[in-house]
Amino acid sequence: VINELLTAMRAAQERREPVYCLGAGFVRYVDHMGNDLSIVRAARVSYNADWRSGSDDGKDAKLIAYLLRHQHTSPFEHVTVTFEVKAPLFVLRQWHRHRTQSYSEISARYTELDEGYYVPAAEQITTQHQSNKQMRTATVHPQAAEMRQTIVDACDAAFADYRELIRCGVPRELARSVLPTATYSRMFATANLHNWLRFLALRSHEHAQYEIRVYAEAILAMLTGIVPHTMAAWEELNAHGKAST
């Protein structure tokens, strides 16, 4: 099953198909440089070994697992991956804290934004966690459906104001100030593999907000299509709480 999934993932990447997250949001593979072999080649430079290409009787996978376990991280910096991401502004706000990624984002000064915003599914509208002040509980809010409608109404009203301000000649760079943080934006994000793994350790963790976690999980699956040995070793460490952050 895993091999079938990997084959499907590689085919999807070939066709640049988006993996949808949060309704209209997505992650789409754009480009990459390097693979598992680039990592072991870079590591073997340390002991002046010759370049190799091709099969290795499992030695490459073992070396990659060793490097990750011992936080010998620089070989992972020789792989670079770019994703296109469409996500609500509040998710991108968290994402941009990862300063070791390079970003290019759509300009709401240059272009009028499409009317598109994230509405959480009713089962995601739970209640505020009392002891962990950052988090929500798993208990669905008793009026989740009404609360969801309140979000829709507020976003619709904000977009109506946005369009009206633009119609009246207000510059786009100011009209956007009325838009909610649920508004979808789009960016390219590029990082080397070491920093993608760091991003995943923080953002696929159960303490990360659900809305960024779904993107981290999509990226994890797409990286598995690019560097399968690395992701298998990383997931093994992560399962034991030992993945590097």
Ligand SMILES: Cc1cc2nc3c(=O)[nH]c(=O)nc-3n(C[C@H](O)[C@H](O)[C@H](O)COP(=O)(O)OP(=O)(O)OC[C@H]3O[C@@H](n4cnc5c(N)ncnc54)[C@H](O)[C@@H]3O)c2cc1C
């Ligand atoms: C669950 C969760 C809750 C969070 N809550 C908050 C919050 O309430 N408020 C808030 O402001 N942020 C919050 N953050 C963001 C967090 O503080 C980090 O900014 C974010 O996770 C990026 O991590 P990073 O700095 O390791 O990543 P990157 O910016 O990619 O940096 C990677 C590493 O490079 C080094 N580095 C990069 N820049 C510098 C620098 N200027 N100086 C020194 N070393 C540097 C550090 O070793 C850093 O760990 C939260 C993050 C998570 C995952």
